[in-house]
Amino acid sequence: MKTILVVIACWTLVHGDDSGCLSQGGTCQEDSLQCSGHYVSGLCTGSATRRCCLHGGTGSSGTGSCANVKIVSRSEWGAAAPKSVSSLHLPVSLVFIHHTETPACHDAASCRSRVQNIQHYHMVTNGWADIGYSFLVAEDGTIYEGRGWDRVGAHTEGYNSRGIAFSFIGSYSGGKPPAAALTAVKNMIQCGISLGKVTSGYHLYGHRDVNQTSCPGDALYHEIQTWPHYSHTKP
Template sequence: MLAFLVLAVLSLAVPSYGLDDSGCAALGGTCTDYRYTTCKAGYVTNKCAGDTYRRCCLNCDATCQALESSYATYDSSCAASGGTCKVTSNYCSGSYVSGKCGGPSDRKCCVPSSGGGGSNSIGLSYSSCAGVNMVLRDGWGARPPKYTNAMHTPVSQVFIHHTTGSACYDQDRCSSLIRSHQNYHMDSNGWADIGYNFLIGEDGRVYEGRGFDRQGGHTQGYNSVSIAVSFVGDYTSRLPNQAALNAAKAIIDCGVQLGKVTSGYRLKGHRDVGSTACPGDTLYSHIRTWSHYS
């Protein structure tokens, strides 16, 4: 009887939220590691099971999405400083700065700290890299990863891939295609995230996949010792345009500059180490002329 009373008292003393994700679900939100995904409507703490990094991302409904789009038209000052505008309950690897973003007062510019700060690769900055027009994960609407494995850098190998399928020539179309590739990798293949470290659109932009600091899922047997740069589209019978080729070289050079890729790295096509036609006959012939190909 005494044991029953003790258990009853303890059950009253323990809050229902935080033991599982029901508190977040009751708000219509989703529990995720807030370091890796920007939540447009903001995060709420103490509604999710797990460690302190796992927080409740509130749902951004149609009204929220429309407001966010209108706010974004005033975000150019933040973008020019290499930052990202978001509600301040989101993770920021550097510091929040006021007066650079559209929208309410709690929507501020997250400016990466010196040498650091992407939405995916925490503590890493691309803003100092010449020729890199980077779209971070939240910029193309990435899903949070199921889990992550840290990459030991610098890596000494770079693999070139192509996604196959349609190419893209503007950020909206590239983002849509990359989301579909991520969905396929995660839902059909059962992978933790989109497989590539970076993707290249024929809009000349670099799209952050797993970044420099996380192991990819792209080249069997080499994922822990290499990065993969994948061109969006099928390059069996044609080359990517010059803007895309330049962007691919720029992100590799950026990796060298940031100490994530060795200066004497070896470049290969996916087919060099696997039974595949990737990255397409025409693109493969072209990368064999690049100085680090071996």
């Protein structure tokens, strides 16, 4: 009996509370292992490579505030392995909005290809460790996992270790993204709060608020200024 109790105690110390994954019928494991469904970040404790394998294909990324978020995992869109990984100190209090300034994508195949191309550009042309954004969002509201909740990104110079970034796939200077995409990002931020990845009192910024850039485009920038957590004060 003593031996069994010691084993259970050690498991708890190492793996903590994986209830976010387990409550959905998922399994927390190293993402180098085969997953019969798809991987979702942010639901398992431990290293950034220990992720939740949700069985049965693409679906929601969590319970409660996460139930209405559809995420395509890195393995599903065919991400290349990162050159290196740095962990974020969570929860973060800064959320940045970008656009990719590429053509938009309109179906699963074209969106997967677009995200792959963005990752290739970031890693090969820019020489970064991985795709820069935390998450990318298609016009239909589907979220594509970039570096995810737990990893430091390469999206907002000077603030990468302090926040996460959502990038809308497309160019939004002349018109804002469809309602489905805007709603998806709002829901995803709430999901992050419920998972303990984002503080409830977070501050929202456009990329141009902190760096010399026109990103995320005039129309999208004006839109996010109407969102409740948008901040006019530079962090």
